[in-house]
Amino acid sequence: MGLLTNRVERSGIKPGDHIYTYRAVFAYSHHGIFVGGSKVVHFTRVDTSSSSDFEVYSPTAECPTFPDCGFRQPRSGVVLSCLDCFLRSGSLYCFEYGVSPSVFMAKVRGGTCTTAASDPTDAVVHRAMYLLQNGFGNYDVFQNNCEDFALYCKTGLLTIERVGVGRSGQASSMIGAPLAALLSSPLKLLVPSPVGVAAVTAGMYCMSRYATDIGVRTDVIKVDVEDLAENLGLETTEEVAAENVVSDRQLIR
Template identity: 30%
Template sequence: MAIPMLSKSSVLLRPKAILIETVIGTTATVIISVAKENVLPNASWQRKAPVAGDHIRVKRYGGVYCHHGIYVGNNKVVHLAPMSGSEVKDNHQSVVHETTLENFLRGGQLEVRCYSEEELKVKHSADRIVKDAYRCIGIKNYSFVFNNCEHFASWCVTGKAQSRQVEVVKTSLKPCFA
């Protein structure tokens, strides 16, 4: 079965909750409670200075969600986001582009992804991560579920597009459709 294209999608963020209103013929409203500490389960993050090739993130709206990118050196980040405006309200305008670390953080606290021994086996070299990030500049194919900023960053690092944030949402929604 094909996934239907959404005709309208709006997201209103509240502390510890996301209100998603989606119209597919009729309006359905779903509230997903997301505890701040469970936004990215089973992942290790540290507050430290990044080096080129690091997968970085910054928490938004008090930790309701995180924005991800690849630190490419010289205080620059390549990420999937709108060129201006809100990552949430303007996500349909998202494009992979380079920005300053300051602009990426927007006053938030930088965190660097740390990898387990097992994860290090599939992690690409820093040089390849940076090259892959730069190769994607200009790509505009944003999808919250299939191609968001975290998918982009994890693909650059491991070759596999994954989003733990999406998995948390999918897991939270499962009981609604059981």
């Protein structure tokens, strides 16, 4: 993976990797955790009547390859899919962890990397499979989306106060670009060169992205996945899990 793209081949991913693919001609990306066995656990909006451009889970979709593809618990947007259905013929990309600040800001598009370090593979897969059984709260484009889900599975980090933007770099970019343009507009009076204004705007955009990265934020804490229900304001995990328990090993196999 380089500065311009995080694209990888299928043979280049392993269990516990945070993967993503682009939708709607690169308008946005959809994220998940590869758990092995050509299976991906990801978080979607569960609303068959929604007209949103963002990822929506369709309970009527059928996969001819894997009988358990599309498995999810009632009232949960955490879904188990095969890699083919997750990609939908799109290219495969791998999210990077533990990058340096300079590399982070060089990758202009958000939702591709973080300065935060990843936890060990076993912990990552355990969180993903646990949340498949117990849910990850309500989907929200800016505060609790598919990238937020994958970032939590990889790091165990959760924002303390659910205001503004969550952990998602993609959401930060959506907010940061207009904000940077707005803040730099008065500089047109001081910086007559269009190139200079563009450079200042780009710098503000990159700094706003960096400031919201979970690797440098001060409003995040480490939360055990077993305690996540309390932090997200969900019903107890025992109540959800009692409806339909499927073993992690059986689903990955």
